[in-house]
Amino acid sequence: KQEVTQIPAALSVPEGENLVLNCSFTDSAIYNLQWFRQDPGKGLTSLLLIQSSQREQTSGRLNASLDKSSGRSTLYIAASQPGDSATYLCAVDDYKLSFGAGTTVTVRA
Amino acid sequence: EAGVTQFPSHSVIEKGQTVTLRCDPISGHDNLYWYRRVMGKEIKFLLHFVKESKQDESGMPNNRFLAERTGGTYSTLKVQPAELEDSGVYFCASSTSVAYEQYFGPGTRLTVT
Numbered sequence: 001k002q003e004v005t006q007i008p009a010a011l012s013v014p015e016g017e018n019l020v021l022n023c024s025f026t027d028s029a030i031y032n033l034q035w036f037r038q039d040p041g042k043g044l045t046s047l048l049l050i051q052s053s054q055r056e057q058t059s060g061r062l063n064a065s066l067d068k069s070s071g072r073s074t075l076y077i078a079a080s081q082p083g084d085s086a087t088y089l090c091a092v093d094d095y096k097l098s099f100g101a102g103t104t105v106t107v108r109a
Numbered sequence: 110e111a112g113v114t115q116f117p118s119h120s121v122i123e124k125g126q127t128v129t130l131r132c133d134p135i136s137g138h139d140n141l142y143w144y145r146r147v148m149g150k151e152i153k154f155l156l157h158f159v160k161e162s163k164q165d166e167s168g169m170p171n172n173r174f175l176a177e178r179t180g181g182t183y184s185t186l187k188v189q190p191a192e193l194e195d196s197g198v199y200f201c202a203s204s205t206s207v208a209y210e211q212y213f214g215p216g217t218r219l220t221v222t
Contacts, residue, residue: 032209043200043215051209093209096165099152
């Protein structure tokens with residue numbers, strides 16, 4: 001059974017600082033890994049998808065890495081802004097998504 | 110292009126009643142998934158449709174839950190009879206048959222009193 005852990009559970013940083021969010025998973029037999037953002041009371045917005053054959057994926061200020069052998073992924077957000085405040089969820093895909101509990105990020109202006 | 114839509118956005122029912130949730134996937138997406146988050150827990154997989162067929166329903170909690178997907182388009186998830194522990198947010202997601210990325214709807218918040 002796949003277990004997904006996200007550390008830290010919460011993070012508060014001043015505007016402009018870089019963010020580092022960690023995700024680990026127990027079973028490396030995955031097809032891909034997806035990072036989502038969830039705003040309070042809203043649905044999930046897909047940020048990045050990394051296929052199992054890839055090492056990283058980038059979109060704007062976001063960069064996600066994947067080390068399948070060690071069961072880890074890291075999401076980097078450069079030069080954080082107050083609008084980046086949200087909960088970030090990591091999900092691994094082995095034909096269905098298994099989610100972590102999320103990291104709640106607060107960026108202080 | 111319209112995203113995944115879910116109806117209703119919020120439902121409050123009494124224990125023992127029946128509720129039906131609806132999901133309309135993105136047009137052309139053959140894969141449709143249901144997930145739910147109960148209070149304080151992670152989002153958990155319920156089931157997966159490929160077109161109108163159930164591919165995987167290993168996450169369905171018990172036989173009070175019934176999911177259907179009519180003609181491979183929209184899907185419904187019926188809870189009958191509802192119990193207190195069924196309260197939570199039910200999400201629907203869809204994806205194409207060639208790409209892995211799942212797109213989520215806004216969710217239906219179900220409250221059973």
